[in-house]
Amino acid sequence: MNNLHRKKISIIILCILVAVLGTVAVYLRQHRQPAAAVPTETFTVTAMNITSQVTATGTVSPVEAVEVVPKITARVKQVCVKENDTVKAGQVIAILDDADYRAKLVQAQIKVGNTRAVYERAATLYRAGAGSQAAMEDARADYEAAVSALSEARAEMNETVIRASMNGVVVGAPKSVGTMASQGNGGGTVLMRLADTGQKQIVAKVDETDIGKIKAGQTASFTVDAYGGKKFTARVVKISQTDTNNSWDPDNTGDRTGNAPSVIYYEVTLAVQDPENLLRLGMTARVAITTATADHVPVLPLAALKTDARGTTVTKMQADGTQEQVPVTTGIYSDKYVEIRNGLHLGDRVAMAYATASKPEEDSLF
Structure with missing residues (x-):
């Protein structure tokens, strides 16, 4: 077979192949299925x-708690209560070593006696014309100073017996016998803490974006990890006028690096209802404060809303199956739903989501 004959056969085979592929392409185009629409999920208002x-x-x-700090410096001689004990106001709860203060009291008493005698003698001489007024007045000043020192010594002696300043419970373990307790406000030794555990509160941190919704008297519910899903009730009683970092104060902002806090929080205090006395101090409470309620109002799921610079709209499903973008006015929001005040009526159907399958590309055979 010569070369010319082979070329003719190759051309014939190529023509047949092109014809077959063309026929297949025409068939596929004629039987192509239209793009399928993803079903539309709807919600009825x-x-x-x-x-x-x-x-x-x-x-x-x-609500009420105190730290018991001595007004004098002395070693703890006796602790009269233990953790979780209930105490009454005025009850003796600790005694400090009074040896030094008792000696100081005796010395003060002696000095009062001596200066009184000197003053009385100087007064007698002055009235008899044998002494000067200045000597009498100096003696009187010494006597009055001694009386004042005696009063101070008695007060310090009384401070060796420490009494409860309120009705409450000893929270935490008191200091042990033998502890050297120092006096002071803020820097002294805390011998023990007393708290009225019958009246509890929650101090919660609320983000600045939400603080404007909070009002005194609003009700709330909360949970704690210790009791699973059990809900407790509370009521807002106080809203702080400044944020937790006092960010408005140029001398008291940011951290040690000088960075301003990224999130601003305000403290909100809630009075707690705990009739069963289940809650323990220090528990973390997850609080939900009710800021608004509406009964029997039209609602939609949050997912139905579309919000942009022009406002809020929804996709309303018409009776003939067509869709229309409808502007709506919203009311209060929950975590799942939103109140619809204008733009829709009860019974209207709204699309939650809609999409069409992407159109496949034309088949490429060559």
Whole structure:
């Protein structure tokens, strides 16, 4: 077979192959399935009760609590109570070693006696014309100073017996016998802590974006890890006027590096209801403060809303299956739903999500 004959056969085979592929391409185009639309999930506008809440985290603490710090410096001689004991105001709770203060009291008493005698003698001489007024006045000043020192010595002696300043419970372990306790405000030795555990509160930190919604008297619920899903109730009683970092004060902002805090929080105090006395001081409370409620109002899921610079809209499903973008006015928000005040009516259907499958590319056969 010569070369010319082979070339003719190759051309014939190539033509047949092109014809077959062309026929297949025409067939595929004629039987192509249209792009399928992803089903549209809808929600029917429904009347519901809706609650708006602000969440925060705080710590359970007593409404009233005191640190027992001595007014004098002395060694602890006796501790009269132990942790968890209930005490009454005025009850003796600790005694300090009084040896030094008792000696000081005796010396002060002696000095009062001596200066009184000197003063009385000087006064007698002055009245008889045998002594000067100046000598009498100096003696009187010495006597009055001694009386004042005696009063101070008695007060210090009384401070060796420490009494409870309030009704409450000893929280935490008191200092042990033999501890050297120093006096002072803020820097002294804390012998023990007393707290009224019958009245508890939560001090919660609320973000600045939510603080404007919080008002005194609002109710709240909260949970603690120790009791699983059990809900406790509380009420807002105080809202701090300054943030936790006093960021407005140019002398008291930021951390040690000079950086300003990235998030601003305000302390909100809530009075706690704990009739079963289950809550312990220091527990972490996850609080939900109710800021607004509405009963039997039209609502939609949050996922149905579309918000942009022009406002808030929803995709309303018409009776004929078409869709329309409808502007709406919203009310209060919960964690899942939003109140619809204008733009829709009960029974209207709204699209939650809609998409079409992407159109496949044309088949490329060559």
